[in-house]
Amino acid sequence: MSRLKLSLVVFALAGFVALGLGHLGSSAQSPPAAAPVGVTAAPAPSCTPFPVPTAPFVDAQLSPCIPFAVSASDFASVSRAQPAFDVFSWRSFVALNWPTDGTTIGQDGDNPTVWETYNESYQVFLADGSAPHWGAPVDVPAACKGANLPVFRMKQKVSDEVLDERGQPFRTGPLIDQRGDYVRYAIHLNKETFDYVLDNGLYNKEGQAKFASRPANVVDLPAGTNGSAKTSPVVPPAIGSIVIKSAWRLLDPTKDKLERYHKSNVLVYTAPSDDPPIKERCEARTVGLVGFHIMHKTAAHPQWIWSTFEQVDNLRGDKAAGVPATFFNAAFPRRKINRPPPMPWNPNVKAPPSQIVRDIPIDQGAQALNKQWQGLLRSKTPKSVWQFYQLISTQWPTKAFIPDPKDPTKRVMNGFGAPAPATLGNAMLETYTQRSSSCIECHKNATTTGGKFGDFSYLLQRAQPEKKP
């Protein structure tokens, strides 16, 4: 059977700079040192539940505390509720990008982040179907063990193997920067998600089938909550399942404005494939973060909360700073916009640059919040790379529950939950379907390998058959 395998895997090299590639220069321009494997950055003990903010959101503050949930009980309208979710997004962005070394976010420009200590999907759904270990080192593809490459310690791998790991969902096509290079992607999941998969044996096909054989079993990933002191027993605050999808472009240290990107030194790996014919390749590169999805499941929003960010130079650049757009070239106004490159798609071959515009503008509320948070980052840490990221929007279910038809005193999850905004796309991650893309409506179709409800996560269908020793 033909299976498109644009396997684009990126490995990080710790100690990359020390190994002779020191031209990356100052700390603001060089990728941050890798965090130790398997570090879980738990919220600091002082983290408190996230109150519903009220305009004008004066509570913007840089904090390592990942917000647990949005308490949404009494919103008057969607437009009045939206800022609560957008602030949740910015707080999540800052906390997830918080340094793992005890410093403040962006104080040295760039920094290693909490979320990069999470495990990637390939570390959870192993090729042989065996049980994963949180933070365990991973076998490097043979192509990456070439004579000219040093032995290295794994930090992360950006892979692109099945369904949405291919970067753009459902074969809608790759995204190409102005130098003709393919954008690469990674998916990370937090310890809460990992533990649920492990504890329920969902990391291989047989485990998923066994789980599903009990009719009452439905995949139900952990949900975040602000907790409640009023109930008995008291419900403590908790972080829910967090899944992060990131998009990266290859940087040229001599040409790109490295001080405007969160960076990583990695091995860019293209897995081989017969159908279509693609050759295996592995290459050491510095990559910069251009797109960033945060998906967080919470009890009040079982359709999850979907936050999405982009690097600010993606589509417009910054004229004042002399920075051209990365995915748009104003010198070619007649280029067809938002169109995938011609087939065949092969990441080993340079492709015509994509000409990308944002189909749906960032709304005024998010724009104002972006100014506020970017300003805060800039004022506290002038060199911070994080000031060069912007929130696109946050999608959330406006009507998460309906009364249970069988027992109106109870409530059940309400399908898509009437998501707001109705569509939301990241120009780096849903480039060609921005106009119609709805995170929740698409991810509601996510299933296990057996076609059972996958709790809005396509990760579960990556599970492989268990290989008997």
Place this chain on the structure above:
Amino acid sequence: MSQEKIYDVVIVGAGIAGALAAYKLAAAGKSVLVIDGGKRTPDSRDAYMQQFYLAMAKTPESPYPNYKNTPVPLSLDIGNWKTERALEDAFKEGYTPPGYLIQKGPLPFCSTYERVAGGTTWHWSGTALRLLPADFKLQTNYGRGIDWPITYDDLEPFYCEAEQEIGVTGDTGNQGYHGITFGKDPKDPSKPYAYPMPEIPMSYLDKQVAQGVGSMSFDGQVVSVSPTPQGRNSVPYDERRVCAGNTNCIPICPIQAKYDATIHIAKAAQHGAKIQYRSIADKVLVDPQTGLVSGIHYVKFTDPDLPRTPTAPQGAFKEGVAKGKIYVIAAHAIETAKLLLNSATDQQGLADGVANRSDQVGRNLMDHPVQLSYAFNRNPLYPFRGPLATSGIESLRDGPFRQKHAAFRVEIGNEGWNWATGDPYTTLNALVSPGRNSVSGPNHTVQGGLFGSDLRNALNGFVTREFRFGSLVEQLPISENRIRLSKDYTDGLGIPRPEITYDVDDYTRSGYAAARKFALAVFQKMGATDMTFVNDADPTAFQFTDPDDPGAKPETYLLNGAGHVMGTCRMGADPAASVVGPDHRSHDHKNLFIVGSSVFTTTGTANPTLTIAALTLMAADAIIADLK
């Protein structure tokens, strides 16, 4: 004319036959050019979805383009066919029928097709049944029609391959009826063959019908309901999602859980096949010396809605010739025949068109005329949930009765009376309008003027009990059921439009009558109330009198199209009586292959898509062998 590259293979048409051929040939390292008349399909199907949502009549064609240069037949044209016919006769000069097909009767051809990459698989139901072994030997077994030059066993490995490519759900354990056999697992010959995906669950409605049918016999056959193998995902497959039961396979699956041929167009392109859009092939050129096809003449246009008139801007149309070592025509049954007929020249042997020394091109046009019977069940069945059809009754697809009347399969619809009456719209409107209003002729009328909870309860009470059978009746090859080139009318490019003469013979009419009788028998057994209404004045009405019943009066039936356009270039061993041989090669031109349902020798009763795919994959092997 511009000088073109010489490809290994030039394919006309990017539907399922062209797409699968292009994919298999490109994957085998052959250079492939596909010419298609449609515009490049949108990057996201949401453009089509929007057109569907906003269409008043949600016909199979409603989401898709209908351009002046590549017009398509429309379901809504069929009701007007007699009027069009009369107007044509009255105003011979200066009148152009709005419908693309020029219907000459005596009955209208009721099926339609798309002219866009992906073809009519955009709105196939996903039903992926194999033909029966007996379907290949109709003449031998029952003295009817003619035999195929290949057998079920010849095609069986390619059915397996097609099921893998399309992604078919099913359980071989309940599909081995009427002599259907399954070979070995292609990946592991020590194991029996299994469908690539598990069976899609039967709907609640199916199960209630199955229970109602219980154990009964008809025409000497024991009747049972069985789940249908389907080209839609029951588990993640080929990087596509599982079916979410949108109940919209026709006209469009919103999430591509159902296979369509754009998938193999993309796969072919990933192997380097070139797809040339907005290009209509209008002539197949033949080298007078060798008798081989020497090129495909095409017209490429910038705007598919801009007719080719003397005032059209320069550069809006470009003619060219696509050249290859081998040529494959995969333009669907009507367009393929039209192209071959339109290629007639005064060269020797080409007076009636290319590949037409047998005079069979355009003849033996067939469909599966669909007998619709619909009823109210006593208890709610909850239609409008799940794929459009998840089960059927396959028991009457074969039997000794085929000596006398056509076989049929019964599709059990999951969409109430949507096809038959346009529900839930019709019932809602009838319940709202004042007075007593009809939903199904005089057979079912409702008291209108309702509002509030009365309206809710009435709509629910009626529609949740609706169900329908659609019996796909076998049709035999008939020489005079044919397409010709219209002498009077052309499309926007000046190419003659297809003119159709079509009728349904007594073998099929008799099968139709049996299908109706069968539906009534099941309804009665279930305690359901038949609500089928037949208007004698309907432009699709035809009569049949049961010859075995001396007291029988003529009964009227309504013709419906299945969208299964078959025949027109039939496959056979005898060059004098068929267009292509068993390897799909033209009897007349060694480097010309014709693929798709146009080659079907007879129709059987299986929805044709899976057989089209299997035959095409078989033909691709012959082409690859030729190119070695």
Place this chain on the structure above:
Amino acid sequence: MNVGELLPDFVGLSSVLTGYDANTIAPKVDPLDDNTVAMQYLRLMLAKADNEIFLQTLAVFREIVADLPDAWNWSNAKDPLFKPNIPADVAAQVKAQILSNAEMAAMSRRMIRLWYLATWYVNEPPDFAGEVVSMDAYKEGLAWPTIQAHPMGYSQLDFGYWADPPPSAGTTPPAPPIRSGASAAPPAATQGGKQRGGI
């Protein structure tokens, strides 16, 4: 005219006519924000229906509900979960004061068809001519939940749901009497018949 001022009356009357609670057909927290389906229908009625009769219909309705406690009033509704909440006497009054008048009844029927089918028909009673109001409206057509299904082409359910009756099956009302009669008006020609053309 401030369209928004008419909204409570429009939604209130729509609720009585459709049999659906106001919070269901016009939830206050709606992703469409200021272009809710209710607003789309209201604007469409103002643009296409006879304004004099339409406004008169709303005015009569306003009179009917003027003395009702605020708890019923849509604009004061607090419960985000729907409860059938239409006082029987309001429905009776609507029947007596609005549906008894031929012109206002026709206006009401237009509203019902909009809410159930998301379709604006040129004529009342309808023939073929008309338009689907919007994609959002199509997805929220009340005909579909009424038959315990989903709009064709827009399912929010999971694979295999169709194998079981809907969770709300217990609420299905008893069968209405099925009657036939040759004297009935012909089907109101809408989206029916001959159109599938393929299976």
